[in-house]
Amino acid sequence: MIKIRYFGFLKEILNLEEEEIKWSKGNSQELLTFLRTRSSFWAESLSEENIFRLVINKKVIYETTPISSGDEIAILPPVTGG
Amino acid sequence: MIKIRYFGFLKEILNLEEEEIKWSKGNSQELLTFLRTRSSFWAESLSEENIFRLVINKKVIYETTPISSGDEIAILPPVTGG
Amino acid sequence: MFWVKIQEAPFDAELPNLDQKIQENNCGALVSFKGIVRGYDEKDPLDYLYLEHFPEVTEQEIERILQRAQGHWGIRSAIVIHRVGRLNIGENIVLVMVSASHRKAAFEASQFIMDYLKTEAPFWKKEFFQNGNSRWVEAKQSDIEQKKRWALS
Amino acid sequence: MFWVKIQEAPFDAELPNLDQKIQENNCGALVSFKGIVRGYDEKDPLDYLYLEHFPEVTEQEIERILQRAQGHWGIRSAIVIHRVGRLNIGENIVLVMVSASHRKAAFEASQFIMDYLKTEAPFWKKEFFQNGNSRWVEAKQSDIEQKKRWALS
Numbered sequence: 505m506i507k508i509r510y511f512g513f514l515k516e517i518l519n520l521e522e523e524e525i526k527w528s529k530g531n532s533q534e535l536l537t538f539l540r541t542r543s544s545f546w547a548e549s550l551s552e553e554n555i556f557r558l559v560i561n562k563k564v565i566y567e568t569t570p571i572s573s574g575d576e577i578a579i580l581p582p583v584t585g586g
Numbered sequence: 587m588i589k590i591r592y593f594g595f596l597k598e599i600l601n602l603e604e605e606e607i608k609w610s611k612g613n614s615q616e617l618l619t620f621l622r623t624r625s626s627f628w629a630e631s632l633s634e635e636n637i638f639r640l641v642i643n644k645k646v647i648y649e650t651t652p653i654s655s656g657d658e659i660a661i662l663p664p665v666t667g668g
Numbered sequence: 669m670f671w672v673k674i675q676e677a678p679f680d681a682e683l684p685n686l687d688q689k690i691q692e693n694n695c696g697a698l699v700s701f702k703g704i705v706r707g708y709d710e711k712d713p714l715d716y717l718y719l720e721h722f723p724e725v726t727e728q729e730i731e732r733i734l735q736r737a738q739g740h741w742g743i744r745s746a747i748v749i750h751r752v753g754r755l756n757i758g759e760n761i762v763l764v765m766v767s768a769s770h771r772k773a774a775f776e777a778s779q780f781i782m783d784y785l786k787t788e789a790p791f792w793k794k795e796f797f798q799n800g801n802s803r804w805v806e807a808k809q810s811d812i813e814q815k816k817r818w819a820l821s
Numbered sequence: 822m823f824w825v826k827i828q829e830a831p832f833d834a835e836l837p838n839l840d841q842k843i844q845e846n847n848c849g850a851l852v853s854f855k856g857i858v859r860g861y862d863e864k865d866p867l868d869y870l871y872l873e874h875f876p877e878v879t880e881q882e883i884e885r886i887l888q889r890a891q892g893h894w895g896i897r898s899a900i901v902i903h904r905v906g907r908l909n910i911g912e913n914i915v916l917v918m919v920s921a922s923h924r925k926a927a928f929e930a931s932q933f934i935m936d937y938l939k940t941e942a943p944f945w946k947k948e949f950f951q952n953g954n955s956r957w958v959e960a961k962q963s964d965i966e967q968k969k970r971w972a973l974s
């Protein structure tokens with residue numbers, strides 16, 4: 505199992521703060537691909553331009569990274585602080 | 587008569603805060619030329635690189651300007667504030 | 669000395685202490701930037717802002733930005749305070765303070781930090797308008813452009 | 822609102838009021854720069870600085886600098902406080918505060934104002950060293966170079 509957290513407008517359009525899904529193995533890119541196959545709505549919501557970065561176990565990742573069972577993944581939309 | 591005021595290190599090397607001199611007419615460049623003819627020490631002290639700007643009656647001048655009797659001229663060395 | 673703080677409370681009352689905190693021995697320049705909630709965007713009059721963030725990750729990312737600024741400009745100290753939660757018009761939202769030996773480093777580093785805060789730190793703003801509408805703010809192209817000028821090693 | 826003040830007294834205690842003074846309606850960005858007397862130059866340990874200026878002309882020249890900044894960046898307000906007389910190590914020497922709608926204008930205008938203060942306003946610094954020597958500070962080539970980047974209309 506892995507936990508996925510959503511932030512900002514993603515949390516709102518998906519109406520989902522977090523979820524747990526089964527995950528044996530695969531990398532961060534494969535996780536996104538999997539989520540996008542759920543429906544055209546998911547594919548659109550998680551389009552490349554809607555995703556700023558992924559965070560695994562509270563560490564921001566800057567390139568494709570393996571995801572293992574037990575990991576917590578956060579999906580961050582483009583940031584607008586400051 | 588005109589009054590001439592010196593500031594910063596000019597005041598110190600000339601050992602002169604202000605002086606009054608006779609002046610019938612001429613411009614700011616001619617005043618400098620006149621002062622420089624007093625001695626080689628004056629010529630050196632008032633060399634171009636030692637003069638940042640002239641001020642006539644509390645107005646900074648940016649180009650050659652006529653000087654009339656009664657004017658107060660200030661000679662400013664390069665500034666070092668901030 | 670780096671100091672990063674995410675808080676709901678305003679920080680204006682803290683400013684005098686921060687000034688003392690950051691003014692290190694033999695630093696000649698202190699730059700501070702304060703961001704304030706503006707009353708209207710292009711279209712509708714704003715009622716208030718709501719800011720969400722990602723606790724822990726936000727602090728890490730800001731410290732990473734400060735480390736980069738120190739590596740490049742050799743700044744002495746930096747303080748970042750960023751508010752979250754509900755923010756009304758006219759309230760302060762972000763504070764960046766940088767001390768350095770000379771003014772060029774302090775100015776450039778504080779601009780760099782602001783540009784990166786805007787485009788790297790996990791904050792999300794939602795605007796609530798006086799007409800009852802609300803929307804998540806979209807990332808600004810101009811912020812992304814401003815970031816590009818820093819071609820740091 | 823432009824506000825220029827030349828004074829012998831320190832200005833730290835005034836800072837909280839100035840913050841309120843400059844934070845105008847709907848301004849989103851406030852930048853402030855504080856210059857501090859550093860303890861040593863390249864060679865000798867400093868004892869203190871002495872600053873001379875040209876009363877009336879100094880204020881005029883600073884206002885001219887602020888007018889140019891407003892013309893170019895459309896800043897809302899600016900405050901300049903410059904101290905004169907004897908200044909000890911670690912004391913503040915100059916304050917520039919600028920408010921504007923957006924951060925780019927506030928940052929650039931405050932840098933412009935500092936660059937021009939250094940090279941246009943009639944202040945002269947004399948350094949008094951711990952070994953008893955003293956000398957008038959020479960204008961820095963680096964300040965003149967920094968000024969050149971502003972090719973304002």
